[in-house]
């Protein structure tokens with residue numbers, strides 16, 4: 001069964017649609033994901049055999065591949081948002097969950113590379129939560 005997902009970058013220049021199904025959903029705490037996200041972890045969805053179509057802004061997209069690894073990022077050159085990477089050699093599309101404008105139909109399955117997590121990335125569910133900026 002195939003699903004149509006859509007997404008965009010923060011500035012709106014880059015828009016895409018993805019036809020396929022998410023099979024894996026990992027929260028990756030490795031040092032590369034921490035660097036590119038500026039946060040505790042990336043939230044990456046993987047859709048094997050999916051078809052990625054750029055609806056706008058394809059000329060604004062930049063691609064970065066970390067030397068001698070499979071680690072790659074596709075991002076909007078105007079606003080820096082991560083957008084999907086079409087990993088054709090691996091037969092899948094990797095989608096940063098945060099760039100989707102449609103609901104995700106699977107839940108995160110695992111935290112991975114916990115041995116490289118930041119020293120402040122500990123029991124985050126216990127941190128006080130607010131609906132907006134606390135006064």
Ligand SMILES: [Zn+2]
Pocket residue numbers: 009010011012013014076077078079080081
């Ligand atoms: Zn953008």
Ligand SMILES: [Zn+2]
Pocket residue numbers: 028029030031032033034042113
């Ligand atoms: Zn990672």
